[in-house]
Amino acid sequence: MEKKWWKEGVVYQIYPRSFKDSNGDGIGDLRGIIEKLDYIKELGADIIWLCPIYQSPNCDNGYDISDYRKIMKEFGTEEDFEELLHEMHKRGLKLIMDLVVNHTSDEHEWFVASKSSRENPYRDYYIWRDGKDGNPPNNWGSFFSGSAWKYDEATNQYYLHLFAEKQPDLNWENKKVREEIYDMMRFWLDKGIDGFRMDVINLISKVPGLPDGEKGEGALYGNGFPYTANGPRVHEYLQEMNREVLSKYDIMTVGETPGVDTESAKLYVNSDRNELNMLFQFELMDIDSGWGGKWDVKPWKLSTFKKIMYKWYEGLKEKGWNSLYLNNHDQPRMVSRFGNDKEYRQESAKMLATLLHTWQGTPYIYQGEEIGMTNVRFEDISEYRDIETLNMYNEKIRQGVPVETIMKSIYAKGRDNARTPMQWDASDNAGFTEGTPWIRVNPNYKEINVENALKDRNSVFYYYQKLIKLRKEHEIIVYGDVNLLMEDDENIFAYTRSYNDEKLLVILNFFEKEAEFKLDEGMKFDGAELLISNYEVDNPELKNMILRPYEARVYKIHHGL
CATH class of the missing domain: 3.20.20.80 (Glycosidases)
Structure with missing residues (x-):
């Protein structure tokens, strides 16, 4: 690696x-x-x-x-x-x-010019469309409630804002927009900064035609997400950004990418694709969201939490890198x-x-x-x-x-x-x-x-x-492989890390009830050193144990396991 x-x-x-x-x-x-x-x-x-x-x-x-x-x-x-x-x-x-380059403020000079008339050279820096029978161009809802479109009386068109009304989306199809952004990135990198965290970067390419989104029962607006996330040209744009800017500096890049799964994530972070170093996925952050979205709070299960963590480790293993x-x-x-x-x-x-x-x-x-x-x-x-x-x-x-x-x-x-x-x-x-x-x-x-x-x-x-x-x-903590133990246990999150000839064992009680950790019968080891724990431990030897509320232990294993 x-x-x-x-x-x-x-x-x-x-x-x-x-x-x-x-x-x-x-x-x-x-x-x-x-x-x-x-x-x-x-x-x-x-x-x-x-x-x-x-x-x-x-x-x-x-x-x-x-x-x-x-x-x-x-x-x-x-x-x-x-x-x-x-x-x-x-x-x-x-x-x-x-x-933050999916959108600007409506007070940015580009948008002020864009809004001034349909003929203005900056008009095409943003996404403007005609309405349909006195309604917005499509039925998309904004992430921040309400319609994703705002009507402008002066030019009799609507502009797209996936977020707030004061956050019009940039038109990445316009090469001039991309060049302006790359130039701005160089401005900061030449000052000596060490990289970028890229806000909702996977929303920069929209599906042409901007079709209506599916409308759930009782929903006020259609779901535009499938037409805005991981769009048709997003990888082309990021590879261009990498070629023009990122590859010329020793920097770190992390993309905020709502709605990616492990397969689509690889396209952003696989090192041989020359896009980004790592990304933020949201699957774990949605673990307690019900059908109604983030505000519809539901209970979560530890087995699901573990599966998501492990799925992302496996999915990006040797192909990309995870943000924790x-x-x-x-x-x-x-x-x-x-x-x-x-x-x-x-x-x-x-x-x-x-x-x-x-x-x-x-x-x-x-x-x-x-x-x-x-x-x-x-x-x-x-x-x-x-x-x-x-x-x-x-x-x-x-x-x-x-x-x-x-x-x-x-x-x-x-x-x-x-x-x-x-x-x-x-x-x-x-x-x-x-x-x-x-x-x-x-x-x-x-x-x-x-x-x-x-x-x-x-x-x-x-x-x-x-x-x-x-x-x-311990390099093993950075680069070691992960192996999940007690996968279906609803109280304990345990796993090993392996690197070269080294091994670590991590045991976490995720809740306030005491929980029993049992050593797997196949575990062979000559000894174990307790590296860190969040309680005082009288007997640090590794054996079957009753874990106290929220107890965490990390052992370095000698041989075997």
């Missing part, structure tokens, strides 16, 4: 708006990040992925970009960015930037979703981290995950800020769904769960800002914060630090 720095690294994701505010305006900024680089370095991460910091009206918190080459004023200046990059590189940290994550800026906090954020918060946070840092792939840590930050439950919708959440709430209210039912979904799946400010200490606003934070801090910050974590040798933070160190010391 080819060795690469981005396979061996650990990524720390920063959502700048919520990370650290240096000037008291209630919004996190670049100088706040500079202040905290030593903290990230102490944790052990090597790569920082920065969510968008470009100029934006902030309809979707920076994912609606009005100028790709300027820094958002609230975040700081070009000089602050240069200093941030310099300070990162000085500490041996690499910087991955967000690349259980939360990010778009997903709820993992300890609340897959662990127990009450009495076993620390144990379950450590157990889940053990899985992410001992599986094959590059682990991603989302800010605050390393201290066990949890979901938030604001009492009133007025305290929420996320456009996806607010649009969904309004649509459900119009449909007559009870407020309690809607709030339950928001508590489970809302994106603001991940976006409350980083909890630095027990002072006002968790030490995030001296002003009024743009979104309220999670009330549990007095107990759960970085200062407390750094004082407690048994904290989630130091456990992460130890896991990251182990990964750096």
